[in-house]
Amino acid sequence: MCDTCGCNVTLANRELAEGKQATQVLGNLLQVNDDQALHNRVHFNGHGVLSVNLMSSPGAGKTALLEATAELLGNELRIGVIEGDLETENDAERIRACGVPVVQICTGTACHLDAHMVHDALHQIDLDGLDVLFVENVGNLVCPASFDLGQHRNVALLSTPEGDDKPAKYPVMFRSADLVLLTKRDLAPYMPEFDAAKAVSYVRQLGNVAPILELSAKSGEGLEGWASWLKRGVADLRENLAVPTAEGA
Amino acid sequence: MHELAICQALIDQVETVASNNRATRVSGVTLDVGPLSGVVPELLLNAFPVAAAGSVAEGAILTIEAAPVRVWCKSCETESDAKINRLVCASCGDWRTELRSGDELMLRSVVLEDATSTPHAGQPEEKQRV
Numbered sequence: 300m301c302d303t304c305g306c307n308v309t310l311a312n313r314e315l316a317e318g319k320q321a322t323q324v325l326g327n328l329l330q331v332n333d334d335q336a337l338h339n340r341v342h343f344n345g346h347g348v349l350s351v352n353l354m355s356s357p358g359a360g361k362t363a364l365l366e367a368t369a370e371l372l373g374n375e376l377r378i379g380v381i382e383g384d385l386e387t388e389n390d391a392e393r394i395r396a397c398g399v400p401v402v403q404i405c406t407g408t409a410c411h412l413d414a415h416m417v418h419d420a421l422h423q424i425d426l427d428g429l430d431v432l433f434v435e436n437v438g439n440l441v442c443p444a445s446f447d448l449g450q451h452r453n454v455a456l457l458s459t460p461e462g463d464d465k466p467a468k469y470p471v472m473f474r475s476a477d478l479v480l481l482t483k484r485d486l487a488p489y490m491p492e493f494d495a496a497k498a499v500s501y502v503r504q505l506g507n508v509a510p511i512l513e514l515s516a517k518s519g520e521g522l523e524g525w526a527s528w529l530k531r532g533v534a535d536l537r538e539n540l541a542v543p544t545a546e547g548a
Numbered sequence: 549m550h551e552l553a554i555c556q557a558l559i560d561q562v563e564t565v566a567s568n569n570r571a572t573r574v575s576g577v578t579l580d581v582g583p584l585s586g587v588v589p590e591l592l593l594n595a596f597p598v599a600a601a602g603s604v605a606e607g608a609i610l611t612i613e614a615a616p617v618r619v620w621c622k623s624c625e626t627e628s629d630a631k632i633n634r635l636v637c638a639s640c641g642d643w644r645t646e647l648r649s650g651d652e653l654m655l656r657s658v659v660l661e662d663a664t665s666t667p668h669a670g671q672p673e674e675k676q677r678v
């Protein structure tokens with residue numbers, strides 16, 4: 300019944316309706332999260348740490364990429380990880396084994412990380428000693444994209460076995476990416492149906508100009524491009540902030 | 549799904565609006581939701597009664613206005629309709645577009661019952677932050 304819900308009354312005359320008063324609000328529903336994200340970013344900037352949010356479906360290779368990154372860049376960049384994927388400590392253990400400081404967020408049943416969870420984790424990690432802080436988000440191509448964590452960069456991973464049309468199916472996630480990584484490219488010979496050019500074109504159709512790199516954490520191919528993207532990110536951040544830290548960069 | 553978390557944030561905002569206006573009950577809530585917000589309107593509608601239970605908005609009607617997907621083309625300087633996974637310019641086909649509408653996730657208005665003061669309905673820019 301429209302008389303009950305007020306949906307037939309336009310905004311302009313709603314306050315005239317009997318016994319009802321409409322207040323126009325115009326507030327962002329995620330304001331509380333976004334305020335916290337802003338606060339997180341102040342933490343990152345204050346320490347000159349580049350924060351990178353890794354998002355993908357489960358199993359696309361986020362943890363494997365972090366392991367390979369630690370091995371490749373361990374002497375050049377000081378990295379830390381906030382691990383949000385899965386309830387277990389497995390991923391955190393894998394990363395810790397690489398000599399990288401890691402804080403596990405136990406998300407329980409949560410399908411995404413939010414800015415408050417990341418903030419809690421931030422107080423368990425020493426940002427002063429870091430150049431890059433990675434946040435491995437919950438494996439999910441839908442929810443994580445809606446929550447700003449305060450990161451400087453969003454990275455979306457798309458693995459070869461998943462198929463090249465994921466960007467068209469999950470536009471919110473792939474539109475938000477500042478870098479898209481086509482992962483597990485060592486599997487390309489076994490999966491010729493994955494057309495990298497098509498994946499690129501699906502991302503472009505989202506109006507996204509982000510660089511798109513092909514790599515394999517397993518074989519190591521393409522990791523140099525990723526490494527230089529990270530190093531450039533750290534350099535750009537510090538130039539913007541003019542923070543005189545960077546001995547590791 | 550994150551729609552319940554979003555509904556809880558919504559209820560917090562609605563509670564604030566209601567208490568600012570000394571209203572005892574909220575009978576309606578209107579949102580603007582774009583398809584590129586990452587939020588599914590149907591799931592919001594399902595989650596809303598759960599989040600609203602026991603709050604000032606218990607039993608309120610949630611109305612969701614779907615915002616259109618519109619892009620601005622920098623090369624031919626026109627605005628056009630687009631699809632969520634094809635955000636290209638409808639007139640020249642260029643993909644280097646800017647989203648003008650379609651990712652909104654906004655609380656637009658709240659219908660207050662028994663407000664004991666005059667609500668600020670005439671001030672559209674009023675922002676409510678929790």
Ligand SMILES: Nc1nc2c(ncn2[C@@H]2O[C@H](COP(=O)(O)OP(=O)(O)O)[C@@H](O)[C@H]2O)c(=O)[nH]1
Nearest residue numbers: 357358359360361362363438483485515516517
């Ligand atoms: N062939 C191949 N397998 C990979 C690669 N990266 C990850 N994997 C495998 O894919 C599975 C999931 O990887 P993981 O890093 O845990 O994914 P996550 O859930 O995104 O963190 C594991 O069995 C990895 O060994 C890769 O580059 N090539």
Ligand SMILES: [Mg+2]
Nearest residue numbers: 361362384390
């Ligand atoms: Mg993982």
Ligand SMILES: [Zn+2]
Nearest residue numbers: 410442549550
């Ligand atoms: Zn969710």
Ligand SMILES: [Zn+2]
Nearest residue numbers: 621624637640
């Ligand atoms: Zn155009």
